[in-house]
Amino acid sequence: MAEADADQLALVRATVRRSRPRATQQAPAPTLPVARVAVDVPLVHLDRPFDYLVPEHLHDECVPGCRVRVRFAGQDLDGYVLERVAESDYDKRLTPLRRVVSAEPVLAPEVARLARAVADRYAGTLADVLRLAIPPRHARVEGEPPREPAPAVEPPGDPGPWRAYETGPAFLHALRRGAAPRAVWTALPGEDWPTCLALAARATLAGGRGVLLIVPDHRDASRLDEACRAVLGPDRHVLLTAELGPAERYRRFLAVRRGAVRCVVGTRAAAFAPVAELGLVVCWDDGDDLHAEPRAPYPHAREVLLLRAHQLGCGALLGGFASTAEAAQLLATGWARPLTANRETVRQHAPRVFVAGDDDAELARDPAARTARLPHRAFEVARSALATGPVLVQIPRSGYLPALLCQGCRGPARCSHCSGPLQRAGAHQPPACGWCGRPAAAWRCPTCDDTRLRAPVIGAERQAEELGRAFPRVPVRVSGGSRVLDTVGPEPALVIATPGAEPVPTDGYAAALLLDSWLALSRADLRAAEETLRRWLNAAAMVRSAARGGAVVVVGESGVPAIQALVRWSPLGWAERELSERRVAGFPPAVRLATIEGPPDAVADLERLAELPETAETLGPVPLGSDDAEVRLVVRVPKSDGQRLATALKVAQSIRSARKEPGTVRVRVDPVALA
Template sequence: MLVDVPLAHLDRPFDYLVPRKLDADVVPGARVKVRFAGQDVDGFVLERVAESDHPGRLAPLRRAVSAEPVLSPAVGRLSKLVAARYAGTRSDVLRLAVPPRHATTEKQESAPAPAPGCGDTEAAERAWQPYGGGLVDALATGGTPRVVWTALPGADWPTLLAHAAAATLTSGRGSLLCVPDHRDVARVDAALTAVLGAGRHAVLTADAGPAERYRAFLAVSRGAVQVVLGTRAAAFAPVHRLGLVALWDDGDDLYAEPRAPYPHTREVLLTRAQEEGTAAVVGGFARTVEGEYLVRTGWAADLAAPRTVVRATAPQVAVTGATDRELERDPGARTARLPRTAYDAIRTGLEHGPVLLQTPRQGYAASLACDRCRTPARCRTCQGPLHLPRPAEPPTCRWCGTPEPQWACGECGNRGLRAPVLGERRTAEELGRAFPRVPVRTSGGDHVLAQVDAKPSLVVATPGAEPVAEGGYACVVLLDTWLMLSRPDLRTAEESLRRWLNAAALARPGQQDGRVVVVGDPADPALQALVRWDPSGFAGREMAERQSAHLPPASRLATLTGAEDDLEAATAALTLPEGAELLGPVPADDDQLRLVVRVPRAAGPALSRALVELQGVRDAKKLPALRVQIDPVALE
């Protein structure tokens, strides 16, 4: 019996006596109620045994919540591995893995499982042919290939994933496909319906609603469907005879679970592939350092099209800034957001179709400064940064919301303001004046477009909110690249290139005059990788730098966040593996401190065990909990 108690020192199975009247309903994987520490708590039945090793008297189960086996043996083992990997508890992992019960939905029967062997293998082989075609044949014959897939620019990746799932289903095995957000879910959902037919797959997302999510979960748990699509909530789906796990765009930060123990979807799926002996596909237009590490260590093979095919399908990419002639006429052109080259490319692109402009910031004027001395504009109430939420409104504090209609610079007394960083709404406003007869649409924040038609139009989007254009964009312009590269984060260059490649991949191929114009520094390595369309080469260089600096994935990192006294006590009690380094502590959020522990990759499991023991001791002594994260995505 696994009791739902999120305390590290109680994270182990407990034995209970099954009363005769509950015998039929208490099955492995079922929900039950038990008495624990003087109160009724939830639990999952792990297994039924005839005898117990416990020397004392066993407490009886209080009641059987349901006879539905919602925790499969495979997911039960997976929860233990994930908890150990991320120094958490199985109770916290199972909250992520098993959705809350919906009694009415549970009483309804799921549709019968469809017969295996659907899908057109020849169509799948044709679709994957640019990458060699061997993946589909291996999946269809029961093989377990593991690949890191670099998709061609403009590739119809939802259909390719659907064909991979269909080939796996041909061998009688199931598939689990994870994508970053609901827009990607909608695209892959449509592709699976087109390739497999209606009713042959389930969609698992956290925002589907309690009844719908539980209905889809039960269809998978009961074996009614073997193909599952979803966001990070689907990574623990109990797919019967799982044969393939696939992850698209694994660098997206939406895959990082914000709740303890903070597992990453990529690591969960790779753990499933290792433990359940399945095929694995980690794909994207970009490549993460973790993906490159899988290839370099031999765990996965590199699946990419030949360079001749990449050059034929990639759009023409150019990096531009102000020219010498423009600087002679106007010295301020050095910092212009839209150099003449980009303006001409937009005008030419509008003659043939829609044009996409990617801008890194949401809103209107994302930050303000004095137009005389360039001092950042601050709120007089809380010293927060001022911004313009929309046209014709006074400057407003981003922190406390206080308007500042009578703002004056504290350094020089000037009342004029300038906007060094513009959001997508202000960019759209300026483009509307520059191209007055062209429709301008924005996508970002709470208003994200899924698709635009092939008519000439200007689409201004923030990174990750770029809509797909019918037939592709005639031109893609990437603005303010310096701003994306200025974040103080370990993954700044990798993340910037990923976002640029995802936007540039929406352009038409170079053979159809598709263009990508980048406003930035041509010497920047990330922009050079974009020009060459070489994500794997860039990932290899990033990995080499991280190895020399002893950073993930070559090493393992753990962060401990808490009050100063708690960190000092934890450091004294922590039994670190050989080769461990302590970095910090440094200030973190909410007046707390953060301590970083770094160990060689081989010592990662030992570090996780040490942190679990530390948390167990602190829980037993009822000391304040520390926030523990293993290999956090963001490390500023």
């Protein structure tokens, strides 16, 4: 019976094949009949261009950079035409293009080269990078009349705020005359950095070249957008952020691609914007983790811009109130020059910084100052400053009571259903699980049978509640989480904010209190101290200068290097020290490092397949969680072998992909976080 069914099925298949019309051989294009296409396929072993025949009727539409539809592995897939050539290396008959989706050349040649370089550096695929670089198509927008070219820009006659920096005017002059200066800019406290960047953009545009300005988030982008509008004039730049709708984002992208606009302000995805004749790339606050792309292959906007500057030979500027070890590395190698003010100018602009909590005189007056969340000195500074303006209070945690402990044994309080951490969302709300949300009003410790709970740390909302009682006649405003304030006025107020959510003051803060320094510095992360100092400097830079009475109080121990760097206001010196320590310890950016995460068998298989450089050192694997379902393997090599490491890992991934090996392995090259 089974044999009869098989014969019948074979007969049906043969009949269907005979009934299908044979594909007619399409006439090739008269010139350059072969299109090299980057097919949108996620498989690592297929990360290469494929040749397709350009039919005669698609000859005019099929231009390099356009979107096409091709037949690949039995299905129709999207792709981009990289180039048209006369002959193919493939010795068999080429499959013709299905159709040209759009004749708009959205993929610029320089962006294609950049995307390829980024994919190779991060052991990723070109298809993944192109998804980050090119926004989705919006057909109606393509049919709109093209935007008129932006009017010419006059060079800035006055360097403005750049005069405060020793080489600031020379930097603008080099941009105007078409040179390619590369600098690491340490901004002065209270600096109007959006205006500075807009002036740099104006000098570059006046020299006939394009500008790319990348900032961490939409709040910074909005400030820079306003500054560019004021300095450059209307219609001379575009803003590219994720907050734009798909139609408007694609409309602005096309204006840049068509050369109508040469100045782009945006967040990390805009680092790939196809700016014509690029003369300057800028990354503001490059230590912010928002510059790191959370999707494969996990590129960092700073590295993308540096690769772009290297490929095109254009200028580059890394700026911020803080400085990273990566910026110090660029200075150490001579790739960039420092753009700083002298110490006398820094002292004139900086607020006075106090350390509260471990001073002998303060401890004699207030014995609890070492353990108090708000020591007496911080309280006095805040009370005095509130007479002249707003006071910023930065606290590392959001929420009310973000973590709870057992009062008896000091163990973490966990949910009896899912073992998630217990927390409290408000003063009148019972403890609840942070994972499943179940209330735990009748919680009992499984270790010591105690029913009492204590809070090792408090959140911004609880801090606001406590300060409201301490300063009963002062308005208290909270900024953090889903409620982030953009600005705050000059009237007295207590502003409680989490790092990165500080509102911009119209006339500077009268004082700032930086609380729970131990909590920020004790995170199990390679960049904990660097990130903490960056957050402190960004907050302290909003405070008025010492000459105007501005003061910053950091609650902690004065001997901590990060606190000392804040007191001296020496971000670049601290970054150089951090770089030297990482050289000794063997951590980025002194070395190239990759993490391999996934199921244990899959990670072991990739390690076996990878032909790592002889200089490679492997650390681990170690479990990522308590169930040992996933592990992490760390591989590090000298910087000179960084590309060999990325290539070896990608080849190993390709072999696993071709063999269809089970288990997904995540490869991150130079990850931002390394806990």
